[in-house]
Amino acid sequence: MADDPQRNFRSAYYEKVGFRGVEEKKSLEILLKDNPLGILPPHRDSHTLVGSYRKEQYEDILEALEVMRYINSSTPSTLVYLRMFQLESQVLPRCSETSPPDEENKDFLCISRAMEEIVDDPFDCYWLIKYFISQFQTKFGDSIPHLPKSLEHYLSQEEPRLLSHLKNSGSLAQLPYNLWFKRCFAGCLPESSLQRVWDKVISGSCRILVFVALEILLSYKIILLGISRPEGVVNFLCNIPQENTDAIVTKAIDLWHKYCGTPLHSM
Structure with missing residues (x-):
């Protein structure tokens, strides 16, 4: 598996942001060197620390959404990811103005469901969804x-x-x-x-x-x-x-x- 360039796009991402100690894939080196989202520190020694910051950020966003009553324990995980993404993107609607997902949000939810089939941990899953969708929208x-x-x-x-x-x-x-x-x-x-x-x-x-x-x-x-x-x-x-x-x-x-x-x- 480690030598297969067609598989496991998650590996390089995990390695770069300090989520996992796995081997990076050459197919992503150029993209990650470009650092399109500004998520990578310049020094590899900082990656573990950045990973812990990402974890804290993830938990803070979750807590904020719970306090504002956008989500609760029964909210589907894909909708949780959507609300987190909206909050970070500063497009979170008012609670009183929430409505069924439009086409753009349906696209997000569909990609989120697919990512959940690939990634087990919710924390890793959210960051990969955010990275993938943001990069896709920005570049293409x-x-x-x-x-x-x-x-x-x-x-x-x-x-x-x-x-x-x-x-x-x-x-x-x-x-x-x-x-x-x-x-x-x-x-x-x-x-x-x-x-x-x-x-x-x-x-x-x-x-x-x-x-x-x-x-x-x-x-x-x-x-x-x-x-x-x-x-x-x-x-x-x-x-x-x-x-x-x-x-x-x-x-x-x-x-x-x-x-x-x-x-x-x-x-």
Whole structure:
């Protein structure tokens, strides 16, 4: 496992912020050196101390939300993480103005649920959610709206017949882009496959999301060609079979290399 560059995006993060004494992965060295969130001290000797500060900060935020009655012992953990993130981002709504989650908050909750499947400890889980979402929004927020067009382009290269079918049936405009590109396949792929995709995103490329979506379409093209209604296409793609996803991600990475070379910071 230690030599597998496709897995365990958590390791480098834990090592850098002092959460765990684990081996860091080279795929994250450039990103972490850039320190996009300002969370890393300049000297490695300070990492353990910073880890203890993060723990105290986490507990202080929890206590504040409990005192303000935003959360209690029965609040779902993913909603707790959302309120913590909102408080730290200074966008926490008034208690009297809380409403059902909007689409952006639903994306956060979905990624949080997926992260909970990967990380056991709530403290580690929250910091990884915060790090992942903040970095994703900061680096790729402007690129996400353009990913559907990129998908259409690459699909025209790989399987123009399927592209024509999706266009003619009215399905292309209704593909689950939110699930694929804003939630980074959280809720679509199982943990083992999802980690490999998130490794690439954290390493500096959101274009990998396009190629995972492309390979899903290619892998199930026979089924999709037999579905004539957009809602049928969307329903299938939102509930793809789970047993073949590792192979899909492997083929998606091959496509990524085919079209982009060996990128570290591709779009």
